[in-house]
Each structure stands twice: as C-alpha cells, then as structure tokens.
Amino acid sequence: MLPAILPLGFGMKLHHQIFLAMLLGGLAGAVTSEGSQLFGVPVLPGYDLIGTLFINALKMVVIPLITTAIMSGLMNVGEGRNLGRMGMKTVLFYMGTSLMAILIGLLVVNLIAPGIIDGQPARDLLGLSADTQDTLQSIEGRGAGDFTQILVQMLPPNLFQAAAQGQMLGLIVFSLMFGYFLRTLGGEPGAALRNTIEGIYQVTLSITMLIIRFAPLGVFGLIAATVSRTGLDALEPLALFFITVLLALGLHMFGTMMLLIRVLGRRSPLRHLQAMTPALLTAFSSSSSAATLPLTMECVQKRSGVSKRTSSFVLPLGATVNMDGTALYECVAALFIAQAYGLDLSLTTQFIIVLTALITSIGVAAIPAASLVAITVILGVIGLPAEAIGLILVTDRVLDMCRTAANVWGDSVCAVLLARSEGEEDVLRQPMRELDLEQG
Numbered sequence: 001m002l003p004a005i006l007p008l009g010f011g012m013k014l015h016h017q018i019f020l021a022m023l024l025g026g027l028a029g030a031v032t033s034e035g036s037q038l039f040g041v042p043v044l045p046g047y048d049l050i051g052t053l054f055i056n057a058l059k060m061v062v063i064p065l066i067t068t069a070i071m072s073g074l075m076n077v078g079e080g081r082n083l084g085r086m087g088m089k090t091v092l093f094y095m096g097t098s099l100m101a102i103l104i105g106l107l108v109v110n111l112i113a114p115g116i117i118d119g120q121p122a123r124d125l126l127g128l129s130a131d132t133q134d135t136l137q138s139i140e141g142r143g144a145g146d147f148t149q150i151l152v153q154m155l156p157p158n159l160f161q162a163a164a165q166g167q168m169l170g171l172i173v174f175s176l177m178f179g180y181f182l183r184t185l186g187g188e189p190g191a192a193l194r195n196t197i198e199g200i201y202q203v204t205l206s207i208t209m210l211i212i213r214f215a216p217l218g219v220f221g222l223i224a225a226t227v228s229r230t231g232l233d234a235l236e237p238l239a240l241f242f243i244t245v246l247l248a249l250g251l252h253m254f255g256t257m258m259l260l261i262r263v264l265g266r267r268s269p270l271r272h273l274q275a276m277t278p279a280l281l282t283a284f285s286s287s288s289s290a291a292t293l294p295l296t297m298e299c300v301q302k303r304s305g306v307s308k309r310t311s312s313f314v315l316p317l318g319a320t321v322n323m324d325g326t327a328l329y330e331c332v333a334a335l336f337i338a339q340a341y342g343l344d345l346s347l348t349t350q351f352i353i354v355l356t357a358l359i360t361s362i363g364v365a366a367i368p369a370a371s372l373v374a375i376t377v378i379l380g381v382i383g384l385p386a387e388a389i390g391l392i393l394v395t396d397r398v399l400d401m402c403r404t405a406a407n408v409w410g411d412s413v414c415a416v417l418l419a420r421s422e423g424e425e426d427v428l429r430q431p432m433r434e435l436d437l438e439q440g
C-alpha cells in the first residue's frame with residue numbers, strides 16, 4: 001500500500017483536489033502572461049513542465065495498460081458467441097450515441113445560428129485569423145480523414161511503429177485477436193502466458209494509481225498554462241458560437257446520455273457522474289481522451305462498478321473511435337463556418353455534414369486539437385476553403401477541453417449500458433470507492 005499522503009490537499013477526496021487545482025490553476029494563469037517571472041525565473045515554462053510531466057506519465061502507461069487490459073479482459077470473456085454479441089452491441093451504442101450527439105448539435109446550431117449576425121453572414125465581422133496557414137500545417141497527420149484510412153490503420157504493418165506513433169486502433173485490433181486466441185491456448189504455455197499478461201496488467205495498474213495521485217498537480221499546470229496563454233478575452237467575438245457548442249454538449253451529456261443511463265441502464269445517472277468526476281476533470285484539463293484513458297478505466301471499474309471484462313473491452317476502443325463531443329463539435333463548427341460564409345445550407349448539405357462528422361469522428365486521434373483536421377475535411381466536402389477554419393481557432397482550446405470531457409463521458413456511459421445489458425447487477429450499486437486509497 002502506498003502511503004495515503006497526497007501531493008495536494010491532505011485528506012481531501014481526489015476529485016475535490018482536482019477541482020481545487022483547476023481553480024488555483026485558472027487563478028495562477030490569469031495573473032501571469034507569456035513573459036511573467038517569479039524571482040527572475042520564467043513562470044510559464046514551469047506550468048508547462050508540470051503539465052507535460054503529468055501527461056507524459058499517463059501516456060507512458062497507456063500502451064502496456066491498454067494492451068494487457070484488453071487481452072486479460074478477453075481471456076476471461078467466455079464463449080466466442082458472447083464476444084461477437086458484445087462487439088455488436090458496443091458498435092451499436094457507439095454509433096447510436098455519436099449520431100444523437102451530432103443531431104443535437106445540428107438542431108442547436110440551426111436554432112441559434114451563431115454564424116449569422118443581424119441577418120448577415122458574420123464572415124467580415126469575425127475576420128480570419130492570420131496564422132491559419134501555420135495551424136493547417138501543424139494539424140497535419142492528427143487523424144485519419146477518410147474511411148479507407150481508418151480501415152488501413154486497423155491492420156498496421158508494424159505494431160511497434162503504430163505504438164510509437166500513438167495509433168491505438170491497430171494495437172487494439174491486435175490485442176483483441178491475441179486475447180481471443182489466448183483463451184483457447186491450452187496446457188502449460190497457455191496458463192503461463194495468461195498469468196504473465198495478468199501480472200503485467202496488475203503492475204501497470206499500480207503504476208497508474210501512483211500517477212493518478214499526482215493528477216491535481218498535473219491539472220494545475222495544464223490549466224495555468226492554458227489560461228495564461230489564451231486568456232479569456234479572446235473568446236468574446238465568438239461568444240455565440242461558444243455558447244452554441246456548450247449548450248449542445250451540455251444537452252447531450254446531461255440530457256440524452258443521462259436519460260439513457262436512467263431508462264436503459266435503470267441506474268442513477270448522477271451517481272455515475274459523481275463516480276466519473278476525476279476522469280472528466282482530467283479530460284477537461286488535458287484535452288486528450290487517450291491520455292485520460294487510464295483514469296477512465298479506473299473510475300468506471302472501481303467507482304461505477306463495471307466489470308473488468310466489460311470495461312477493458314469497451315473503454316480502450318471507445319477512447320479511440322467513440323467521440324460524441326468531437327462529432328457534435330465538428331457538425332456545429334462546420335455549420336457555423338458555412339453560416340458565416342453565407343453558404344446556402346440545403347437539407348442534403350446538412351445530411352452530408354452529419355454523415356461526414358460521424359465517420360471522421362471515428363478516425364480523429366484522441367489528442368488535443370485533433371478535431372480541426374476533421375473539420376477541414378468537412379469544409380472540403382461542402383466546398384469551403386480549408387482556411388475558413390481560421391474562424392474558430394481562437395476558441396478551439398477551451399472547446400477542446402469541453403468536447404474531450406464529453407468524449408470520455410460518452411465512453412463511460414456506453415460501458416455502463418453495455419454492462420447493464422449483459423446483466424451486471426453491481427453497476428452503480430456498490431458504495432463508491434476512492435481511487436486514491438488503493439492500488440490495482
């Protein structure tokens with residue numbers, strides 16, 4: 001047992017610590033700017049360092065944790081028929097909830113019409129950001145744009161290269177196959193290998209728990225760096241767009257998804273929200289659902305009571321392919337830009353946007369700012385120049401934080417629903433355990 005001494009806020013619950021760290025980070029960021037110094041030492045690189053160390057540590061465990069979690073989850077999954085059924089249900093939940101998210105986005109953006117101000121397209125009012133070209137270059141390679149590329153990623157020719165490039169989809173497919181056949185491997189080699197993989201999983205989990213103890217510090221650094229760089233003034237001209245995205249994300253997260261937990265899962269959505277708080281706050285601060293994955297797994301298993309078998313199947317896949325927040329954002333952003341450019345939006349165009357948002361959200365990488373690539377793809381499809389993305393760059397960071405939280409929330413809700421549909425009774429029933437007091 002690690003000593004229960006926490007980096008911040010002795011004795012406070014982890015999610016309270018993270019929350020406090022976010023507030024302190026916001027405050028620290030607000031009083032510093034790019035060049036600020038404390039006793040002659042620049043402050044911003046200090047925030048960056050703390051944030052980077054935390055994210056690096058999480059990313060460090062992602063590959064061993066996820067591959068062994070999938071394999072060990074699958075080794076115990078039972079008959080092959082179960083597996084097919086679970087796979088089908090997972091895909092259905094994922095596609096269904098992403099589609100709901102997009103449709104909510106579509107509705108809200110049409111109702112509010114943030115791209116039209118006083119009956120005129122807002123293009124000139126908003127003005128294009130000067131550094132659009134740089135951004136277009138910097139976001140290259142952040143995600144698979146089209147469907148064939150997603151298929152190709154599923155079967156990487158070199159597993160290690162895929163791992164090094166953070167392409168999780170190929171690793172997931174390989175781990176699924178490995179775990180599947182490991183189930184059937186008999187005799188001494190089978191038992192030995194299963195034990196080894198279970199052992200690696202347990203050890204990586206202990207390391208993850210150690211890293212999670214530092215979440216408050218990491219979150220402080222991430223938020224402080226973001227706030228001191230972006231500030232909040234920059235958001236003003238895009239306030240309506242900002243509100244539209246937040247409203248739509250809120251409706252999806254706290255409306256649709258909570259309703260699904262209540263109706264399909266027959267459990268308390270608020271209880272699940274409470275259980276997921278540490279992961280949601282980390283997703284919000286880091287803007288990366290891939291980096292948050294270790295925390296998501298812990299919260300869903302230990303605090304929401306979903307079995308390891310279900311969560312290790314659903315969550316890694318979800319972090320990679322299921323992005324409700326991203327899909328919704330892509331749709332709202334593309335329509336906002338189209339409105340601002342005064343493009344005539346026929347029903348067919350809107351249908352195309354919905355479809356492209358659904359497909360590209362699968363391919364978007366689970367890292368900061370990855371949606372921007374997908375949005376350029378959508379803009380191309382509806383005939384707008386990629387440069388138009390300049391309109392939304394200023395708000396991207398903050399909205400990225402929100403949509404990443406929605407992405408993680410969506411995965412966790414699907415895990416709960418799948419567990420319930422598989423007859424798991426313990427889900428959201430056990431007393432909530434604290435993450436920070438236990439290991440593995």
Ligand code: ASP
Pocket residue numbers: 287288289290323325326364365366367368369370371372400403404407
């Ligand atoms: N940052 C998001 C995530 O990691 C992806 C995106 O929408 O840019 O889930």
